[in-house]
Amino acid sequence: MKLCSHRYLRNRSSHCLLTVAHLGPKERFEGRYYGTYFRVFRGPEGYAYECGGEMTEVCPYREHKPRPTSAPTQWYDCPHCEARHRTDLSRLICLAKHDWEVALKENHAPVVGTTMQVYSPEIVEYPQFGRVKSHVWAQIVFDIYKRDKETCQDCGGHGPFEVHHIIPRAKDGTDHPLNLKLVCQKCHRKYTDELLGELGPLRAQARKLTEIRKVVPKSLESFEEAP
Secondary structure (H helix, E strand, C coil): CCCCCCECCCCCCEEECCEEECCCCCCCECCECCCCEEECCECHHHCECEECCHHHHHCCCCCCCCCCCCCCCCCEEECCCCEEECCHHHHHHHHHHHHHHHHHHHCCCCCCCCCCCCCCHHHHCCCCHHHHHHHHHHHHHHHHHHHCCCCCCCCCCCCCEEEEECCCHHHCCCCCHHHEEEEEHHHHHHHHHHHHHHHHHHHHHHHHHHHHHHHHHHHHHHHHHCC
16 A cells, blocks of 8 residues: 555555645635635545545545654763663653662661752753653652552551652752652641741742832833933
């Protein structure tokens, strides 16, 4: 079967996704408004037509545009997985996972909270450090569930859990194993309410400063325009 870029599956029989825009007069055309897209080939009740077999051989709209493939201009060697990464971001994600695994194995002390960084300076100084942490967070949650045996570390209950930062991120807390513990949603809500109570006045002050910054430039402009 000939390949076609308009089919949902290029190399086998599947629905034709070729569409065209109605650019004729502005009155309705087959119940559709001017400028709307609709399928060229439609089956019963307006569903997409399944293209394949003889239809592929005679269809005048068939075209095949090979998908561009490009090899990376540079490979990044990783000493931990002993493989080569296509991008520097994937290499740093692999490095961050390795740093987390090492920190988890080496720290068996009671979880009391710490601001010690779990990642190497190379990762922390990376411009897309947030993306690196978001990729590693799923593994961190899984390991904390396993370490704390799916039990709330405050009340000992069993239920929906959340990973809690003992020292909040707003106070320079990190994702270090000694700063994370598993708590139920009820206990985690208590910590959240307490933190919001502390940061509430600061946030209110920040909002006031933002409003002042919006008003001050306008008042300065009116002052300069005054005779």
